Amino acid sequence: MQSFENLDSAHFEVLREVGNIGAGNAITALSKILGKKVNMTIPIINLLEFKDIATFVGGPENTIIGILVGISGDINGIMMFIIKLEQAKTLINILFGRESKNENIKDFDEIEISALKEVGNILSSSYLGSLSQLFNFKITPSVPYLSIDMANAILSVPAIAFSKVADKVLFIESVFDAEGKDVSGYFVLVPEMASFPVMLKALGVLGV
Amino acid sequence: MQKVIVGMADLNFVKYPDILTTIGLGSCVGIALYDPSTKMAGLAHVMLPDSTKIQNNTNEAKFADTAIKKLVSDMLRSGASKSFMRAKIAGGAQMFSFNSTNESMRIGDRNTEAVIKLLAEYRIPIVANDTGNTYGRTIELYSEDGRLVVKTIGHGNKII
Numbered sequence: 001m002q003s004f005e006n007l008d009s010a011h012f013e014v015l016r017e018v019g020n021i022g023a024g025n026a027i028t029a030l031s032k033i034l035g036k037k038v039n040m041t042i043p044i045i046n047l048l049e050f051k052d053i054a055t056f057v058g059g060p061e062n063t064i065i066g067i068l069v070g071i072s073g074d075i076n077g078i079m080m081f082i083i084k085l086e087q088a089k090t091l092i093n094i095l096f097g098r099e100s101k102n103e104n105i106k107d108f109d110e111i112e113i114s115a116l117k118e119v120g121n122i123l124s125s126s127y128l129g130s131l132s133q134l135f136n137f138k139i140t141p142s143v144p145y146l147s148i149d150m151a152n153a154i155l156s157v158p159a160i161a162f163s164k165v166a167d168k169v170l171f172i173e174s175v176f177d178a179e180g181k182d183v184s185g186y187f188v189l190v191p192e193m194a195s196f197p198v199m200l201k202a203l204g205v206l207g208v
Numbered sequence: 209m210q211k212v213i214v215g216m217a218d219l220n221f222v223k224y225p226d227i228l229t230t231i232g233l234g235s236c237v238g239i240a241l242y243d244p245s246t247k248m249a250g251l252a253h254v255m256l257p258d259s260t261k262i263q264n265n266t267n268e269a270k271f272a273d274t275a276i277k278k279l280v281s282d283m284l285r286s287g288a289s290k291s292f293m294r295a296k297i298a299g300g301a302q303m304f305s306f307n308s309t310n311e312s313m314r315i316g317d318r319n320t321e322a323v324i325k326l327l328a329e330y331r332i333p334i335v336a337n338d339t340g341n342t343y344g345r346t347i348e349l350y351s352e353d354g355r356l357v358v359k360t361i362g363h364g365n366k367i368i
Contacts, residue, residue, distance in 0.1 A: 050215065050216040050217045050218075050255070050270075051215030051216050051217070051218060053216070054232065060231040060232045061231050061232060061346060063361050066303075066304075068304050145304035145305065146304070147303050147304050147342070148361070148362075149232075149234070149303065149343055149344040149361055150231070150232035150234075150344040150346065150361060151232060152216065152231050152232020152233075152234070152344065153232040153233060153234030153301070153303055153343070153344025153345070154234065154303060154344070156216060156232070156233075156234040156235060156236055156255070156303070157234060157235065157303050157304060159216065159255070160234075160235055160236070160255050160256065160315055163217065163255045163256055163270055164256065164262055165262075167217070167266060167267050167270070
């Protein structure tokens with residue numbers, strides 16, 4: 001596959017299914033961690049111009065937390081778990097079984113950062129694990145990396161990975177929301193161009 | 209006074225009294241050119257160092273080499289003077305601290321190195337440089353005097 005122009009609605013449907021399976025498994029893991037039911041919307045296939053990459057997280061200058069896991073194997077690319085600051089605090093408070101206090105939501109200590117990384121790790125592993133089981137893919141995730149910064153700066157990392165071959169980036173986005181708790185966030189799978197035919201073929205769609 | 213936003217893989221130039229801004233430079237590099245004699249300011253937000261090894265390069269503003277070439281020639285064509293032109297650069301961070309030798313993960317450094325080398329070839333002096341590190345930057349270039357305001361989250365703001 002040379003460019004996204006070759007993708008039609010059937011391909012988008014398949015990619016949405018990839019997101020559905022992956023994120024479905026990840027929210028099951030998250031729901032176990034939180035002890036709460038976690039809901040998920042139908043994944044969105046977002047084909048974005050570089051200038052628009054941060055629109056879905058509230059604009060380019062909005063501060064977000066990105067936990068990134070590199071993917072290699074049959075599928076290559078980047079998996080990101082994105083969460084807003086105050087919701088990350090809530091998540092940490094649930095994990096540590098403590099009451100939320102009037103804290104500075106911008107400050108995260110080392111233990112909190114490492115807890116967030118671990119959550120990112122568990123969620124990405126569940127996401128990717130379900131894909132590798134279902135489609136018999138060999139997928140090796142990297143250790144998780146975390147950054148708290150402007151949305152544009154964080155999302156430019158997958159965008160740059162794409163920029164050698166395209167003028168757009170394709171995000172497979174799933175939004176989740178924990179019932180009764182103010183914890184929501186995004187799973188974003190960004191496969192490399194060469195990984196699209198592999199995924200599409202595994203799901204029985206050819207001709208890319 | 210107008211504030212012109214330069215997106216990712218984009219470039220533009222303005223004359224006094226307008227301002228150019230680009231939001232959330234990560235590993236990308238912002239190249240700010242300024243000619244005090246005409247008060248003309250130009251800004252490019254580049255993603256990759258080199259267009260020559262890339263097949264699909266329809267967007268000149270995406271690569272350091274083609275972006276600088278286009279921005280300089282656009283500004284000169286609009287009356288800027290090359291002999292007065294000077295540059296300030298910002299960005300080129302490593303957003304996720306990979307402990308990796310993987311070349312693509314060092315993209316911030318490679319972008320910065322390429323920009324420095326290219327500006328030297330164009331004989332445009334770099335008078336200020338705020339690159340590297342691990343955090344994002346939003347920059348604003350003022351055509352009034354060429355000052356470049358660098359804003360970060362948690363790492364302070366400064367004027368270079």
